[in-house]
Amino acid sequence: MKSQPLNYINKFSEFFEPALLADLEASAMLMEVKSGSTMLNVGQTIRAIPLLVSGAIKVSRMNDEGQELLLYYVKEGESCAMTFNCCMLSQSSVIKGTAEEDSLLLCLPVMLMDEWMVKYPSWKKYVMTTILNRFTEIIKCVDEVAFKNMDERLVNYLKEKSNITGSSVLNLTHQKIGDELGTNRVVISRLLKKLENDKKLLIYNKQIKLLKDF
Amino acid sequence: MKSQPLNYINKFSEFFEPALLADLEASAMLMEVKSGSTMLNVGQTIRAIPLLVSGAIKVSRMNDEGQELLLYYVKEGESCAMTFNCCMLSQSSVIKGTAEEDSLLLCLPVMLMDEWMVKYPSWKKYVMTTILNRFTEIIKCVDEVAFKNMDERLVNYLKEKSNITGSSVLNLTHQKIGDELGTNRVVISRLLKKLENDKKLLIYNKQIKLLKDF
DNA sequence: AAATGCTTGTGACAAATGTTACAAACCCTA
DNA sequence: TAGGGTTTGTAACATTTGTCACAAGCATTT
Numbered sequence: 253m254k255s256q257p258l259n260y261i262n263k264f265s266e267f268f269e270p271a272l273l274a275d276l277e278a279s280a281m282l283m284e285v286k287s288g289s290t291m292l293n294v295g296q297t298i299r300a301i302p303l304l305v306s307g308a309i310k311v312s313r314m315n316d317e318g319q320e321l322l323l324y325y326v327k328e329g330e331s332c333a334m335t336f337n338c339c340m341l342s343q344s345s346v347i348k349g350t351a352e353e354d355s356l357l358l359c360l361p362v363m364l365m366d367e368w369m370v371k372y373p374s375w376k377k378y379v380m381t382t383i384l385n386r387f388t389e390i391i392k393c394v395d396e397v398a399f400k401n402m403d404e405r406l407v408n409y410l411k412e413k414s415n416i417t418g419s420s421v422l423n424l425t426h427q428k429i430g431d432e433l434g435t436n437r438v439v440i441s442r443l444l445k446k447l448e449n450d451k452k453l454l455i456y457n458k459q460i461k462l463l464k465d466f
Numbered sequence: 467m468k469s470q471p472l473n474y475i476n477k478f479s480e481f482f483e484p485a486l487l488a489d490l491e492a493s494a495m496l497m498e499v500k501s502g503s504t505m506l507n508v509g510q511t512i513r514a515i516p517l518l519v520s521g522a523i524k525v526s527r528m529n530d531e532g533q534e535l536l537l538y539y540v541k542e543g544e545s546c547a548m549t550f551n552c553c554m555l556s557q558s559s560v561i562k563g564t565a566e567e568d569s570l571l572l573c574l575p576v577m578l579m580d581e582w583m584v585k586y587p588s589w590k591k592y593v594m595t596t597i598l599n600r601f602t603e604i605i606k607c608v609d610e611v612a613f614k615n616m617d618e619r620l621v622n623y624l625k626e627k628s629n630i631t632g633s634s635v636l637n638l639t640h641q642k643i644g645d646e647l648g649t650n651r652v653v654i655s656r657l658l659k660k661l662e663n664d665k666k667l668l669i670y671n672k673q674i675k676l677l678k679d680f
Numbered sequence: 681a682a683a684t685g686c687t688t689g690t691g692a693c694a695a696a697t698g699t700t701a702c703a704a705a706c707c708c709t710a
Numbered sequence: 711t712a713g714g715g716t717t718t719g720t721a722a723c724a725t726t727t728g729t730c731a732c733a734a735g736c737a738t739t740t
Contacts, residue, residue, distance in 0.1 A: 313605055321612050323605075334601060341591075341598055346605055370584050377555075383597055384555055387548060390604055391560055394537070395529050398611045398648045401726070425687065434612045439727065441688060457687065457736055615696070639717065653697060655718060671706050671717065 260305045260358060263329050272372040276303075280358040285351045292335075292349040300359040303331050307355025308416050312432065314348050321397070322409070322432040324389040325352065325416055333386035336365065336379055352416065397434075403443050405433055410453070410462060420462040474519045474572060477543050486586040490517075494572040499565045506549070506563035514573040517545050521569025522630050526646065528562050535611070536623070536646040538603040539566065539630055547600035550579065550593055566630065611648075617657050619647055624667070624676060634676040 261277045268276065280303070285291060287307075292298065294314050302309070309326040311334070326332050326349075334347055368375040396405050409429065413422050426440045433440070444460070447453050454461040475491045482490065494517070499505060501521075506512065508528050516523070523540040525548070540546050540563075548561055582589040610619050623643065627636050640658065644651045658674070661667050668675040 313608060315609050315613055317613070319613055321608065323608070334598075336594075341595060343598065346602055369590060376583060380550075381555060384548075384557065387601070387604075388560055390601075390608065391527055391537075394527060394535065394604065394608050394611060397608060398535050399529055399531070399533055403726095427687080436728065437688090438690090438729075442690085442727095445689075455688080617696095641717080650698065651718090652699075652720085655720085656697095659719075669718080 260356065263305050264303065267329070267374060267378045269372060269374040272368065272375055275364075275368075275372075276358065276360075279364055280360050283357050283359050285355045285357065287351050287354045290348060290350045292345055292347070294346060294348055295344050297344045298335050298362070300361060301331065301335055301365050302326075303358040303360065304328055305356040305358060307357075308352040309355060310350045310352045312348050312350070313346070319434055320348075320431050321393075321434040323347065323393055324386065325412070327416070331378075331382050333379075333383040336383065402433070402435060402439060403446070406440065406443050407447070407452075407466075409433060410460065411466070414462055420466075422460045422462070423458060424460060425458050474570065477519050478517065481543070481588060481592045483586060483588040486582065486589055489578075489582075489586075490572065490574075493578055494574050497571050497573050499569045499571065501565050501568045504562060504564045506559055506561070508560060508562055509558050511558050512549050512576070514575060515545065515549055515579050516540075517572040517574065518542055519570040519572060521571075522566040523569060524564045524566045526562050526564070527560070533648055534562075534645050535607075535648040537561065537607055538600065539626070541630070545592075545596050547593075547597040550597065616647070616649060616653060617660070620654065620657050621661070621666075621680075623647060624674065625680070628676055634680075636674045636676070637672060638674060639672050 260282055261273055264276065265273060281300075282305070283302075285307070291302070291309065304326050306328055308328075309332070311323045311326060311332060313321045313323055315321075332349065334345065335349075365379075369379065370376075396408065400408075406429070409432070410422065413424070414420055426444065427437045430437045430440045444453070444455055448455050451463060452466045453463055474496055475487055475494075478490065479487060495514075496519070497516075499521070505516070505523065518540050520542055522542075523546070525537045525540060525546060527535045527537055529535075546563065548559065549563075579589075579593075583593065584590075610622065614622075620643070623646070624636065627638070628634055640654045641651045644654045647654070658667070658669055662669050665677060666680045667677055
């Protein structure tokens with residue numbers, strides 16, 4: 253798909269020591285995932301660890317009643333902490349992972365992840381860093397849900413979306429936003445309309461354009 | 467304080483291999499913490515890893531506006547995942563740890579924790595298990611905050627308290643409950659009164675007694 | 681352009697939670 | 711037992727969010 257195969261590995265050269273990079277190149281499998289496809293669902297067991305080369309993965313919680321709540325995004329050069337854990341303990345997942353864009357990822361057999369914790373300090377550090385970052389993000393998420401009103405959460409959500417996609421034009425329906433924030437469509441429409449009245453954004457069909465002073 | 471010093475170490479004998487237990491005994495320092503004392507506050511850096519021998523530690527999030535939210539409890543034989551991470555990466559804490567009861571804990575120098583990840587498979591597994599369990603608990607917490615009403619959250623809270631203390635009589639003010647659930651006192655009084663009317667519990671001054679069909 | 685299905689706008693109302701204020705009950709200490 | 715601080719009960723009201731219903735707008739297909 254791309255010209256230089258080593259590019260995939262090089263995405264991680266700032267984190268990993270040379271020997272690990274070589275090992276990674278030898279052992280990991282490159283996979284392509286289409287935007288919108290669910291890579292991991294609640295209850296599934298994880299068989300491989302994903303290292304994201306390009307694209308973005310949305311990680312969300314689905315509760316028993318089928319309600320969704322966005323937790324965080326996995327971006328280029330990152331991996332998913334829950335995955336590490338589920339792998340190492342062979343437990344089934346409590347979260348869902350969906351490709352937010354077309355994505356490329358390196359898949360690593362579970363056993364290697366465990367070996368490498370002992371073998372490569374840079375791998376151990378990468379894993380622990382990833383875990384801590386996710387912890388921090390989830391706690392931020394708890395904070396928001398517990399203490400912030402929906403208008404503020406919506407603004408943060410839109411900012412983050414804009415960040416991930418690198419664009420101020422977001423292709424989203426009100427329904428989808430509602431789902432990801434764990435509320436319903438009418439609430440979102442209402443709040444978006446207020447933001448539009450305040451000249452923070454413009455609403456189009458299936459599309460929202462953030463203005464400068466958003 | 468107790469008669470057999472080895473008891474402290476033996477709390478962990480089901481998780482740790484013999485060599486690790488010996489190393490633990492040689493390197494860890496036993497500490498006593500009084501109920502109610504804050505062991506770790508937001509912004510502090512962690513200098514030692516606590517392994518809980520007896521008692522219980524309450525871990526909660528304090529946000530910028532000083533609002534609190536209970537995340538989970540660390541119980542006997544357990545440790546705190548956030549602590550692992552903060553230690554290994556020398557970052558400052560985003561959470562608060564308070565002794566819920568008088569507690570005994572083994573304190574481990576940060577450097578050892580890192581070494582042991584490589585040296586002892588059972589330590590590595592213990593750390594990863596702890597991290598995964600905390601993740602799961604925090605996600606349960608997100609679920610509750612996002613999707614459950616306060617009445618249900620209150621019931622779960624009281625059940626857990628009763629579990630931790632091993633008693634159906636809880637010494638709690640409505641104010642404290644409100645703080646830990648991130649809401650205000652009047653709301654709690656209201657809901658407790660409803661539960662009392664439903665014959666689920668009895669309200670006394672600074673005390674709540676859960677009835678059989680709670 | 682008519683039909684269809686999805687998306688958005690909006691009013692009306694219900695339910696849950698937050699806020700303020702104040703009275704009553706309880707508990708400790710003088 | 712009287713007083714003072716803390717804790718609990720409750721009314722009244724504001725705000726936020728959830729829910730239902732239905733109209734209007736938009737896009738695609740025929």
